[in-house]
Amino acid sequence: MTDQAILSAKGLTKRFGALTVVEDVSFDVGRGEVLGILGPNGAGKTTLFNLISGDLAANSGELSLDGSPLRAEPPFKRCKRGIGRTYQVPQPFGAMTAFENLLVPAMMSARMSEAEANDHCAEVLRDCGLLPYANTAAGSLTLLNRKRLELARALAGRPKLLLLDEIAGGLTEAEGAELVGLVRRVRDQGVTIIWIEHVLHALMAVANRVMVLNFGVKIAEGTPDAVMQDAEVQRVYMGIEA
């Protein structure tokens, strides 16, 4: 795994004052994998994403992408190196149209020409079911469409590593199934994905490996089936006592 790892984390630790929210977490993500991340509320999952994207600095530990260190690089450089992410609370440029929202990462992060970016962004909007809203201001989209736009913005930057933070919450069954199909298509294009998700059936339909955090500590890692059968995971995440 380590030889082929696109992302490697060793001993990552993040503290807020006296509270340690990510504690000595190490893991590798293989190229082309979909790694699911599970854990109760407050387990440190989003904080872990913030450390990978550079939104937060780790107190200690190492991170590397394609074998070269990430820790000293600011978020925009990590984008340029191929890390894309969504945020739990969608953060579009509200006054810009959906299409313009995609042009920003396509041209700034993926450094596409205007012509290339136009084609690419139209394709991403179509894939994400947003083509009818291409010229709608992002701020006036419904919550569901803002969630779709969040994913579309991450894809517009043509990431090689995509961090998805709870994109399936609040969707109907049909919308969830559509989303799973979309995530699979993205994976099939060769994008490596780390996906934090509480909607278990959506995550389990795509993830080939799962890591579980509890109070910032990694408590399990393995195939989805093995992890769901782990007694500690059942206790802390599903409230099932042996």
Ligand SMILES: Nc1ncnc2c1ncn2[C@@H]1O[C@H](COP(=O)(O)OP(=O)(O)OP(=O)(O)O)[C@@H](O)[C@H]1O
């Ligand atoms: N900027 C911050 N300052 C202080 N504490 C923070 C900050 N960000 C997160 N925390 C705390 O860190 C802990 C982990 O939060 P985090 O958002 O990473 O958890 P999570 O596993 O993503 O939870 P959820 O499933 O609810 O999204 C929580 O106790 C949270 O209150």
